[in-house]
């Protein structure tokens with residue numbers, strides 16, 4: 001497919017919003033033992049920028065999960081890389097690139113809660129609320145976006161464009 005990429009959110013807009021999110025998180029997690037969990041690979045660029053702006057002691061870990069919606073609307077989840085750190089009694093903040101249908105995050109949330117987290121919140125850079133099939137919302141959301149396929153800042157099209165320093169819409173030619 002031939003396509004071009006049209007800027008949706010500039011680097012300055014994204015970087016500015018990440019700083020705001022980090023300050024909110026910093027305020028909410030004062031005195032708490034924060035564990036930031038990134039969902040691979042999409043969250044990586046966002047997460048590295050985010051944690052540099054959070055002036056608190058924290059730990060990080062990563063998990064790779066994908067959901068497949070089968071015959072049931074709930075779908076199933078495949079974990080190709082699990083966490084190294086035990087989340088029992090931990091204050092966990094999941095970092096995600098985008099919430100689309102919400103399936104992936106609702107599965108990951110349920111799984112981590114079953115392991116006995118003390119608290120569990122979600123921070124997402126992008127949200128496509130119009131696509132939701134399960135009820136889930138970010139506690140910290142960067143931007144709500146329309147139902148367009150986007151790349152950059154960790155998000156890919158066929159594994160490409162994760163390194164773009166802005167968010168762009170993939171436009172078919």
Ligand code: XMP
Pocket residue numbers: 042067096097098099100101102103104105148149150151155156157
């Ligand atoms: P669900 O539907 O489970 O999916 O909320 C979230 C995951 O779907 C991917 N996704 C996208 N990736 N551009 C992308 O590069 C997009 O516009 C997009 N929409 C959904 C992404 O991996 C996310 O974690």
Ligand code: MG
Pocket residue numbers: 039040041042043097098
């Ligand atoms: Mg993803």
